Amino acid sequence: MKLSAVTLLAVVGSAAANKPSLTINVQDGNFADLGGLDPSLSWSASTTSGDLDIEYGIEASARPTTDIASLPKNIWGKASTSLGDWGVSAKATFTGTDFTAADVDIDASNEGADLDIHLEANAGDGFAVRRVSAVKGIDSDGARITVNPRYNVETEEADVVVNYSKDGTDVELTASQDAQSVTISRQLDDENRVAPTIGSNGDVSVAWERSLGDDNSITTTLTPDDSVDIEWKDSAWTASINLPLDGTEVTGTNVSIKREVSF
Secondary structure, eight states: OOOOHHHHHOOOSOOEEOOOEEEEEEOTTOOSSGGGBOOEEEEEEEEEETTEEEEEEEEEEOSOOSOGGGOEEEEEEEEEEEETTEEEEEEEEEETTOOSOEEEEEEEEETTTTEEEEEEEEESSSEEEEEEEEEEEEEETTEEEEEEEEEETTTTEEEEEEEEEETTEEEEEEEESSOEEEEEEEEOSSSEEEEEEEETTSOEEEEEEEEEETTEEEEEEEETTTEEEEEEEETTEEEEEEEEEETTEEOOOEEEEEEEEEO
């Protein structure tokens, strides 16, 4: 099944374009020169065609180059509609300017049944399903429970994620045939949340999120004998710091800084 960008993005109707968004990312802690910057420009628009709601867009590198064809990172299109009680959408994403194959995401949601189904596939000369998952929600006695079975068709691996949430406490259990883990997240007050995670292999990590107000927060995750990860969100800015550990000794520093700019 050959796919083309023209078929995906050509629609009939009145289109509404969004303003482009620029993201600048400092990769791998490289501040020596502009080679450490990874600026990306995103643009999207939407339209309607009959009962279909259609969205499409592009993410491209914003670096100086004479090779224009090398700039697009991905081009995507999405169609959504309603079928009875179900809301259904299909999204195709092309990598770069290669329109012979696409990553496909299909979603179906039934609000009345509190059920969501998600499918990931590859489309090109054929159609191959990669992953399938579902989320079933249950409200009981003031608590919110979700059950999320997942299956990887490529590796034939399956697991399930069960989440229980009530009164500021979330308990998440992830279980497969080979490994299990549990995360208990507790909102201590309006500003602080802690979330320890324990794995069946003995791995332990603790995350602490501190809200600074005005869409600002700092999340610190400690994984003993592995790393300390710090994420600082300040409105449109996101800074991520990774500190690898050898015992109690910090063995390096990896920094990534991202800034989103809307025009």
